[in-house]
Amino acid sequence: MKKIIISACALILLGGCIAKEEQNPNITYDVHFENAEHHEAQISLTLEDLLPGPVTVSMSRTSPGRYALHEFAKNVYDVTAVNGQGDTLDIDRPDLHNWTVSNHDGTLTFNYTLYGRHADGTYTGINEQHAHLNMPATFAFVRSLPNAPITVNFHPPEKASWKVATQLEETEDRYTFTAPNYYYFLDSPTELSNFMMSEWDAPQDTTGQKIQLAVHHNGTREQVDRYTDMAKKVVAEQVAVYGEPADFDYDTYTFIADYLPYVFGDGMEHRNSTILTSRRSLEGDNALRNLYTLSHEFFHSWNVERLRPKTLEPFNFMGANVSDALWFAEGFTSYYDDLTIRRTGLISNKKYASDWAGTLNYVLNSPGNTYYSPIEMSMQAPFVDAATSVDAQNKANTFISYYPWGAVIGLGLDLTLRSEFEDVSLDDYMRAVWKKYGKTEKPYTIEDLQQTLAEVTDSSKFAKTFFDQHVRDGKQVDLAPLLAKAGFVLQKAHPGEAVLSFGAGINYEENTATISENTKVGSPLYKAGLDVNDVIHSLGGEDIQNARDMNRLLASHEPGEELSVTYSSLGQEYEAAVTLDEDPELELLTYEQAGKELTAEQKTFRESWLGSKAK
Ligand SMILES: [Zn+2]
Structure with missing residues (x-):
């Protein structure tokens, strides 16, 4: 398909204007796994209906949801290119990430071998059991064709009975999928394996949307069913926060979980799916431990995937992505990942408090806030988010992760709203931000977040003070009196020691x-x-x-x-x-643990904060 766009000036016949052509050729990938036992895939990228001129094929340097550089070109080799007649074409290598192919005849096939032995949210793992493909780590793409639709044909090994879990659009062929453009394609990790699948209707939804959970593991169907019940509960609690599920493309959201001894622990959000990898099985208590990542990533289907910081738009595949808002995008998501699990009743108040104690010790006892504010800490992500380097750094002093720090800000804001305003909570704030910037997919700035807080509280003074002190400066919220309102004691664990x-x-x-x-x-x-x-x-x-x-x-x-x-x-x-x-170590106890009596007021406060909201 070739689309010719004639620029406006050409239409009005101004002299000197040149008609612009935008080409949208067919892009087709074929992926073979004949050498899966040696962790290789053979990949070909065929472009048809190309306009004349050299074509540059690239491997991404980063992956949606990650901020550091990963240099995926390092696992690409045996590169060749041919034209429509099968004649070999010259390839120029302007740098490590790009291959420029000249003299095609309107058709170009770019072939390479990909090595992948690191299944997680960033990389690719190929073996006899599965092909776990993170797309930027797997597929070379043509940056000059941002709007060309993509078709991918998977060719599993002959003996394998692999199915496919992905957010790509299905076709009549079970191994063929499409994407509207490379941006969506590269955001669509794909698992080919003999996984077990659960499916249920999205809660509070009238449009027939489905949630799928694909689990590749060595365990039983019963374990997956039990885990599915847990996942359903946490999904329902999160939908209750926003009042509705996000509007999923192709009406489906897919959890793609690999709970296997040979994967690397991770969770990575995408627009209509997430990758969950862990070496923990779904046996016994492990299921609940795996649920935290599932909870975190599903919350991203609102916060990050649609409610997006302006600083992350458009996503840069060829450079590090720097954002000022990860304290909100990741941090508030972290606040809700265990809060919504608490609301399901799968963990007790005591467990919720002890989970918090670790986070509070890490954040409140770090000198990091004297070096950077939460905004500046967010911008450190390319140095810390799965980034590797061999030289020593002073992170122990200068860095507080924007995940727990943002979660602590979320906790402080939630409890402050519940204490100082009538019938206002962080849930109301998230819903308001969602309506303004998420549902509309209008990327937000820090000022937008502050303005929305002003609207929800009807106090621009409160919003400005909170953002100035706790977001733009690194001042910590005084949590002990706020937690006491819900019947929790935050205190030194070893006073006098x-x-x-x-x-x-x-x-x-x-x-x-x-x-x-x-x-x-x-x-x-x-x-x-x-x-x-x-x-x-x-x-x-x-x-x-x-x-x-x-x-x-x-x-x-x-x-x-x-x-x-x-x-x-x-x-x-x-x-x-x-x-x-x-000893500065802190502990967080329920009043019951501390041997204190809960007042009726504290009970009400606690129930409205930690009680179930699911409909
Ligand atoms: Zn996250």
Whole structure:
């Protein structure tokens, strides 16, 4: 199909204007898996009805939902190109990610071998059991043809009885699928395997939308059925937050889960599907542990997939993607992933509180907020989101992940709204943001988020103060009094106990105490001048050889006491004075755990926050 678009100026016959042609040739992929046991796929990309001129074929450098660079071209080899007659064409390699093919005759077939042995949300894994394809890691594409429709034909190994799970549009052939353009195609991970499938109607939906759960695992149908029941509950709680499911393309949302010993743990959201990978099976408690990722990714079908930060539009396949809004896009999604599981009743208030304790310790006891605000922390994503590097970094001090930090902001905002405003909660805010920017798919800015908060609370002063303090600056919300309203106690876990470092950070092996990570800014060790890889010999005149020595010594001293420390650093021996500090570790308990009585008011507050909303 060739579409000619004549530019407006040509139509009005202005001299000097040149008619612009936009070509939309047919693009067809054929994917063979004859060498699956050696983790290879043979892929050909055929372009027909091409206009004359060289064609550049590219491998993506990143993947939708990921922010760092992954350089997928590294697993592509045996590249050849032929024209419609089968004649070999010259290929030029302008850089590592692009292949430029000249002299085609209107038809061009680009062939290559792809190696994939890392099944997760970013990469591809091919073996005798499955082909788990993340599309940017698998398919070369033509960037100059953004609107050309795509057809893909999968050719599974002869002996395999593979089915296909994908958000691509089905055709009459069970192994042939289509996409309207490469943007959608590259966002559509595909699993070919002998998976087990569940399907149910989307809740609160009148348009016949379906939810599918495809599970490739070594377990039983009964395990999948039990997991499906859990998934249904959490999906229903999330739909209740927004009041409706998202409008899925082709009326279907598909969870593509690989719970197998040879995959790498991950979860990756896409427009109408998600990849869930874990080495945990669905046996016993593992099912619930896997559910957290399922919950997180489904929440993205609203927040991120349709409710999109302007900074991520359009997605850049050839460079890192930097966004100022991941504290909201990922962080608020993290807030809701376990909140909606709590609302299903699958976990208790006690479990919910203990899950939070880990997050609160990580976020509230980090000095990271003195370096970057949540907005700036979001922009660090290309350095941390499945990014690899070999040089040392100071992330222990300067970085707080925008996932838990954003979740803590979500918690603070939710409890503040519930405390200070009549009948307003974060659910109302999410629904309002969804209506304005998600349903309409109008990408938002931070100012838009603030403005919507002003509308929901009818207070632009509140919205401005909250955003200024907690989003633009890194000030933490004072959570203890807010959590108390719901009958939870946030307090120091070990009041009056002395520590040397914040967090673990000391490795006891072969009768030596070695500092194993960057000392935290503000901690006793940091202030005394000790850092990673230093070996502590004695403290307060006593030898320290193991954790027991250290704990006994610390237990016999008070926070604020000054002790001498001897240590070696870079092969030299040192002595310094160290002032002990109080253990900053926090715990979050229910009033019941703390032996306190819940008031009727607290019960009501808690129920309206953590109780089921599903219809
Ligand atoms: Zn996420």
